[in-house]
Amino acid sequence: MSFDKLHKWWNRQSAIVVVYVVVMQLPNVLLAITEPYSFTTVTASLLMPGAVYLLLAVALKRPGLLMLCSFPLMVLGAFQIVLLYLFGGSIIAVDMFTNLFTTNASEAGELLGNIWPSIVFVIVLYVPLIVLAVRSLLLSRRGFSGSVVEPARLPETDYAHARAPRRGRPVRRYADPVQRDA
DSSP states (O other), X not given: OOHHHHHHHHTOHHHHHHHHHHHHHHHHHHXXXXXXXXXXXXXXXXXXXXXXXXXXXXXXXXXXXXXXXXXXHHHHHHHHHHHHHHHSSOXXXXXXXXXXXXXXXHHHHHHHHHSHHHHHXXXXXXXXXXXXXXXXXXXXXXXXXXXXXXXXXXXXXXXXXXXXXXXXXXXXXXXXXXXXXX
């Protein structure tokens, strides 16, 4: 894939939505892999949040707003990934949050020394997502770059009476100012 095609792909709001849904689904996928859930539970835990993320992102003109509003869910997802790395296969429990705020500094330092790969993974995963959210808000249009639908063009002749009641004859519009003199 050339750099030009990659650049066009990242300029599409739909590509940003796909990246958002995939990254937000990653904690659920990892949990489905590590926990011995039944097929129906795994299917429901993947399809239901994915459908909600996708529907909300598609409903907005620029999905970056939803991405930034779902920042607390990103924090919970990052915390879930770190806990999956740390404990092997467990969902977030209330006592884990209380332990997070009541532990002393030496225990926290020892713990951070053991979980640095998961923290690097979370940073590599979620920081670009936040950058894409801001990029989505800055993109000027919704939809595909280079899509099948061409933008509307101004007609070559326009009637002056539609704009000003002075004359009723057609006015020529030229794209190049040099053609007016000819």
